[in-house]
Amino acid sequence: MGSLTLEAYAKVNLGLAVTARRADGYHEIDTIFQTVSLSDTIRIESCDEVTTLSVTGLEVPAGRGNLAHRAAETLITRTGCSPVALTLTKRIPVAAGLGGGSSDAAAVLNGMNTLFGLRLRPEELEQIALELGSDVPFLVQGGTARGQGRGDVLTRLPGLTGVALVLVTPRVAVTAAQGYALARIGLTESATLIRLRCSAIQEGGTGLLELPLRNDLEAGVVSCCPDVAGARAALAEAGARAIVMSGSGPTVLALTRDDEEARQVASRVDGRGLQIHIVRPTATGSSVTRWDAG
Ligand code: C5P
DSSP states (O other), rough: EEEEEEEEEEEEEEEEEEEEEOSSSSSEEEEEEEEEEEEEEEEEEESSSSSEEEEEEEEOGGGGHHOOOOOOHHHHHHHHHOEEEEOOOOOOOSTTSSSSHHHHHHHHHHHHHHHTTOOHHHHHHHHHHHHHOOTTHHHHHSEEEEEETTTTTEEEEEOOOOEEEEEEEEOOOHHHHHHHTTTOOTTTTOHHHHHHHHHHHHHSGGGGSSSOBBTTTTTHHHOOHHHHHHHHHHHHHHTEEEEEEEETTTEEEESSSSSHHHHHHHHTTSSSSSSEEEBBEEEEEEEEEEEEEE
């Protein structure tokens, strides 16, 4: 029986415009996705009986209630591959705008594709991923990409280098459904700004720090979750300049020039009861760290 272990990376949104409400209940968005070096660890082991999921670390549902479990079952139904025993070590804050559950699901799709030699192409995995959630298609490949539509219409961008990020997460959960229910359409972010940011990334990334970062979901989430405003204020007082809420919150990120600046900002925020992570961009949504062919 073979097994595979992967790191599944968190994602952030470097700006997010909500351009319309759709008839299917979702919202049209325009955003830049970036995977970052905060990760969950997932071990996938083929087994004979039924698919299982056990969890250590942060509290999330084990078993069927978890998106990673649903990802495995979806792939088994599609391909007829064997069941798996999943072991998840959870570190990415939950319902925090960091796509942790989505990344776990994408890593399970990638991992089972490799473990069982299913030979599904990334585009095929992305199609399956969309059944699991709007962010899951991006996380199949990860890296840097513009996301439009529900977030599933992806345009790859060159890898972002030469920046570090500070993630500040208030100790409160906000689900995507809650965040989007409060969306203020076209409030502050615009497709023009997103395009400018894409150009800055295409030109090497340094110009990104000079552009305003905005998220149309932020004002709505702040109205019911003042801790988000507190996290933003803490980063501003710590000297950070490029600050924005990630996804549907409540994590607020600061984009900084390098590790040194990120450490300085983080040390000044420390002690205010907020969860803090210093992260760097990653080039992929997950990476295999161990493979036992069995
Ligand atoms: O796609 P996902 O299951 O992650 O979405 C969870 C919820 O977030 C949706 O049911 C919807 O309420 C909201 N959402 C949205 N527009 C998007 C993505 C998510 O309204 N583009």
